[in-house]
Amino acid sequence: MAKRIQISRHGGPEVLEWVDCTPPEPGPHEVRVRNRAIGLNFIDTYYRSGLYAPPQLPSSLGTEGAGEVEAVGSAVERFRVGDRVAYATGPLGAYGEFHVLPADRLVRLPDSIDFEQAAAAMLKGLTVQYLLRQIGRFQGGETILFHAAAGGVGSLACQWAKALGVRLIGTVGSPEKAERARALGAWATIDYSRENVAQRVLELTGGRKCPVVYDSIGKDTWETSLDCVAPRGLLVSFGNASGPVTGVNLGVLAQKGSLFVTRPQLAGYADTPERLQAMADELFAVLISGQVRVEIGQRFPLAEAARAHEALASRQTVGSTVLLP
Numbered sequence: 001m002a003k004r005i006q007i008s009r010h011g012g013p014e015v016l017e018w019v020d021c022t023p024p025e026p027g028p029h030e031v032r033v034r035n036r037a038i039g040l041n042f043i044d045t046y047y048r049s050g051l052y053a054p055p056q057l058p059s060s061l062g063t064e065g066a067g068e069v070e071a072v073g074s075a076v077e078r079f080r081v082g083d084r085v086a087y088a089t090g091p092l093g094a095y096g097e098f099h100v101l102p103a104d105r106l107v108r109l110p111d112s113i114d115f116e117q118a119a120a121a122m123l124k125g126l127t128v129q130y131l132l133r134q135i136g137r138f139q140g141g142e143t144i145l146f147h148a149a150a151g152g153v154g155s156l157a158c159q160w161a162k163a164l165g166v167r168l169i170g171t172v173g174s175p176e177k178a179e180r181a182r183a184l185g186a187w188a189t190i191d192y193s194r195e196n197v198a199q200r201v202l203e204l205t206g207g208r209k210c211p212v213v214y215d216s217i218g219k220d221t222w223e224t225s226l227d228c229v230a231p232r233g234l235l236v237s238f239g240n241a242s243g244p245v246t247g248v249n250l251g252v253l254a255q256k257g258s259l260f261v262t263r264p265q266l267a268g269y270a271d272t273p274e275r276l277q278a279m280a281d282e283l284f285a286v287l288i289s290g291q292v293r294v295e296i297g298q299r300f301p302l303a304e305a306a307r308a309h310e311a312l313a314s315r316q317t318v319g320s321t322v323l324l325p
């Protein structure tokens with residue numbers, strides 16, 4: 001018998017249940033991982049609330065974790081029992097003492113990266129990899145705007161942008177978070193709870209605005225973000241922390257400067273085992289070199305995942321949060 005978190009209905013953190021379950025044997029192309037650490041991500045709250053639909057209910061939650069392989073399917077050749085592995089691209093079910101998933105969703109973990117670091121960095125770090133290295137394609141010297149810079153994704157983005165020679169202006173919700181983002185490498189910060197973001201971006205960029213704006217807040221920041229993009233620049237809308245962006249009139253892109261918009265997701269970039277591995281290799285390289293450090297701001301027992309969800313949704317967390325089985 002093992003334990004996992006599941007939901008039987010959508011709702012607030014109170015719908016998370018800590019239940020008994022029997023670990024299934026992996027199918028021919030699957031692996032069963034004994035989770036040692038699990039990553040908490042904002043997307044988990046979307047699946048819990050019903051903003052995103054799990055394939056069925058009851059459903060486990062979570063797509064990110066790290067641990068040891070404890071059983072392999074008959075057709076799996078790349079992994080053996082005892083291998084140290086990590087994963088970030090689903091399927092749902094990471095919130096458990098074990099997770100059974102297709103072998104091609106796993107990557108081998110370098111010895112120098114521990115399970116907590118991996119669980120804290122896989123999903124968020126792969127996201128920053130595609131945001132800054134595949135969507136951004138920076139040369140160095142650019143000034144970009146990145147919302148929620150002291151959060152899980154944001155903390156990694158501050159450091160990775162600095163390593164690329166990119167000046168990251170980070171928005172944050174408090175003076176403490178501003179200090180934290182600057183310590184991690186943000187070139188400047190804007191406290192969007194008290195400052196006019198578009199005005200400050202104009203000042204900081206000498207009126208030029210930003211060639212790329214990264215917005216994971218969604219509904220509350222969409223309009224402001226458009227005002228911060230330079231003519232013919234790109235708005236990357238990659239999250240819904242305040243609610244989804246809906247009902248966009250495309251004409252606004254013309255009015256604001258012939259802008260581009262993309263709404264990407266990690267699954268669309270790490271969509272083959274080869275691409276997942278290449279992105280993970282690059283992430284592990286910046287972690288091992290020390291250019292990017294994993295900031296674990298909070299740890300919760302997995303059984304108390306509801307408390308972790310409350311903290312994340314009420315903006316009390318900084319950096320990454322891990323759940324420990």
Ligand SMILES: NC(=O)c1ccc[n+]([C@@H]2O[C@H](COP(=O)([O-])OP(=O)(O)OC[C@H]3O[C@@H](n4cnc5c(N)ncnc54)[C@H](OP(=O)(O)O)[C@@H]3O)[C@@H](O)[C@H]2O)c1
Pocket residue numbers: 040041042043123124127148149150151152153154171172173174177216217220238239240241242243264265266267312313314315316317318319
């Ligand atoms: N598309 C993708 O591939 C992808 C992948 C990973 C993550 N994401 C998105 O990236 C964002 C960050 O994810 P994360 O897991 O690292 O979370 P996080 O940044 O650690 O937490 C979210 C942060 O957003 C800010 N925020 C602003 N308005 C908020 C609101 N109304 N409610 C809650 N938070 C609000 C808060 O920071 P302040 O207090 O500083 O405002 C909060 O700490 C999420 O939107 C997530 O969905 C997208």
